[in-house]
Amino acid sequence: MTSRSAPSAPGVPYGGVPYDAVVLAGGAARRLGGADKPAVRVGGRSLLDRVLAACAGARATVVVAAPRPTARPVTWAREDPPGGGPLAALDAGLRHTTAGHVVVLSADLPFLDDGTVRRLRAALTAARDAGGALLADADGRDQPLVAAYRAAALRRELAALTAAHGTLTGLPLRRLTGALDLVRVPDPVASFDCDTWDDIATARARIREHGHVLDEWISAVKDELGIDLDVDTGALLDLARDAAHGVARPAAPLTTFLVGYAAAHAGGGPQAVAEATRKAAALARRWAEEADEAAPGSGTRPDAG
DSSP, X not given: OEEEEOOOOTTOOTTSSOEEEEEEOOOOOGGGTTOOGGGOEETTEEHHHHHHHHTTTOSSEEEESSOOOOSSOOEEEOOSSTTOOHHHHHHHHHTTOOSSEEEEEESOOTTOOHHHHHHHHHHHHHOTTOXXXXXXXXTSOEEEEEEEEEHHHHHHHHHHHHHHHSOOTTOOTHHHHTTSEEEEEEOXXXXXXXXXXXXXXXXXXXXXXXXXXXXXXXXXXXXXXXXXXXXXXXXXXXXXXXXHHHTOTTHHHHHHHHHHHHHHHTTOSHHHXXXXXXXXXXXXXXXXXXXXHHSTTOOSOTTOO
């Protein structure tokens, strides 16, 4: 395997090339005592659903595992025989894809997000002669199951390995990656995977840290409600603060609820939320100004203005 740093790619659009995603979720999880690792919850969501949210922009998403409920629809695939290892699983998933680029992910990445997937795709697009772009962890180790690949390169090397060995079952992943020219995208956070219960505890603690908990909560709520809406959370928080201070504390959650309801009636979308937020914020400011004017000693007639 040839490894090199991802080149800078100014002007290369992250979404310029359609991609499919293959998520490998059928491991034995021996270090977790045989637990169903993809179903383990971190931040209220299963590890599998967290990974599926990160690759929600894929044209098709294939999960190689026994079928189970997921937050969004996917295509299910299985290697034959089950438990044949990552190469056999990758080959099974790849058979259900048609895009030129394929994002390959394991199902135990609690901090993976769509931004990381975009960076991998951008690195692959920029390195025109590379077979793939993969994450490197905090120690500089390659993470071939957090990567974007050219589908043609994967199919070529998988076919060569099958011809040489008669089967892909039991072959290590390095037999594939060693034949590819790969670029590396350093990311010590997104490359963190959960192999042990200590890893699970670390992930659960990290998302509750002050700098992460709000984004994690909003992502979890959107996933739970089945919505994909990017809004200005700062504006909504400002609105809630103004309503709480200028009206009454219970006004904060009720006002933000009504903003969402009004935005839905207006057709939904970020612009509808922004407009409803603007109107409610202006009302909250007017309400607070009237209270200040009516306060004893303010020097302003209650009916002024």
